[in-house]
Amino acid sequence: MFYRETGQFKQSYAADSAVFPILQDRYGLAIILAIAFVAIPMFGSEFLLASVMIPFLILSLGAIGLNVLVGYTGLLSLGTAGFMGVGAYATYKLSTTFPQVNILVWILCSGFFSAGIGVLFGLPSLRIKGFYLAVATLAAQFFLQWCFVRVAWLYNYNPSGAIEVAGRTLFGIPITGPLATPVNRYYVVLGVVVVMTLIASNIVHGRIGRTWMAVRDMDIAAQLMGIRLLPAKLLAFAVSSFYCGVAGALMVFLWLSAAEPSAFDIKLSFLLLFMVIIGGLGSLIGSFMGAALIHILPIVIRALPESLGLPVAAATVEHLTYLIVGGLIIFFLIVEPHGLARLWQITKQKLRVWPFPY
């Protein structure tokens, strides 16, 4: 009843193949965008913007990147954090070498470097499959992280070994560095994430996305149907790494403001994989839901004892967070192995037929 497409007639092929063919979807999206662009910056506190929304959006972008690889193409990767690091370090090198060019240009350009590295490490994927490939991508993770520590050229021979972000502006407004307010940074991140999500949506719904899904479902059958596996898989690696690279660059420049190589360690890779799986494999909206759950859940659990007035030591809270997050991961997997995106689909179906059961 609330979500019924009856009576919405399409009069052209273009209207029929639109990304959001149902009116309610368009309204819903408009409301979400209005909340994101207007309500949250207006009413949100600094903490909400800087510690919840900005990381959530950046992690969602990374999760979308990983979802392209794992969810759409079926190639399991554990090297995501390494590719994110490539984006961050590329942006750092480019922006310190050519400081006059706008930082946003370099953040987006860094994706190409990350994509190149991704293609390089994606080459074995033609021969290696499944968990064997996951371990092969761990080689990328550890090798890249080693590079961030050992290759001093990457961090401009900085004695601290970390990369620090200088203040840069966009149209005269500071967006990075200590002068940038959370609101400004939030708008930049939101803009990038919205545009890139839209592009990702178009890619995965089009010819390329269908190619990937054919490869995921069975690569030999896809090959017999005339899909060239190597270009398809490498393209998936390239697009995925591009998204991860931009996410990594955003992470350092607009969220953390300084990063050590340990920011890109294996834990981040696992975290993103969680988001993708909990959110739903092969679903863009699932990437957002997974990122929201995995990022916001620990924040809530940490804040809970304090708000309830329970005297719990900080270390205990940290351990309890591990325990609860682990338990919830198992719980979610048992209850809905297809992820939160599947729950959303079920809800939509329920809304469509309500008040009847089916």
Added chain:
Amino acid sequence: MLYNIFIDPFVQMVQMPDLLVQTLWEGLVSGVLYALIALGFVLIFKASGVFNFAQGIMVVFSALTLVGFYAKFSSWGFSGHAAAFLALLLAAGVMLVLAMLVERVVLRPLVNQPDIILFMATFGITYVLIGFGEIVFGGDPKQMIASELFLPGGSVDIEMLGGLVSLQKIDIAAAVIASLMIVGLALFFQKTRIGRALRAVADSHKAALSVGISLNQIWVIVWFAAGLVALVTGIMWGARSDVSFALEIVALKALPVLVLGGFTSVPGAIVGGLIIGVGEKLGEFYWGPLLGGGIESWLAYAIALVFLLYRPQGLFGDKIIERI
């Protein structure tokens, strides 16, 4: 440059054979420990098709349980060898309880799900064990009760090839115990009733079910066996360094061992462990300085990757047959 890469290391090896032997020995020893962790992985993968990421944390958890029980006993004034072995038994009991819990809470509801979901579930187990272990035992490193368990300490120096090669006694013990355990497991798999059932399950879940093998029971047994392997690994590794959650990272070292040997092969885990251990130490010692050191962190993966390109299923893995 080329000289430094291709010739100089070998010249060094020939000139100082005692150093070479020492490096090889260290490689073999760490290889044995990698192989032990990989063995736990292989046991579970064979019987339930689960890629058990929690094996690393099981090593830490079992070792912490053992040390924790012993500390409790000695605080009651009960210490020495008897207390240590009682603690060992109790730790094994805890691993049995853990196996039953994992089977009941995690595996049974997730039967027939895709591999990646089960893989993620073992991540959940990892997190739960980390959180639980830190709350119960605390995060600070602990001393392994090596001498109470009759494990030797100190080292023997052997004079050979014009130099001294120093072998830690605990390493020798580790190698001996690991070999005994592998022989024991092989016998268990080949000769006993349960072992035959395990092999049947590894071959085909459905066929095993149809001849009346209880999958649930088998899963408890393999997880318990993997828990025992983890306990032994934890003791050995803990005796070399301290017992702490930092050991968890060692589990990631076992992954290249696994791909090298093949996920389903017990001998593969052993041979893979030795190749990775030796390759890593030799690479770090002779070629590491050229690249600025610290290459141990990824060299194992690079070695595994090179092997994989020639044999995508690992050295001893089952041949991958793809049908449409």
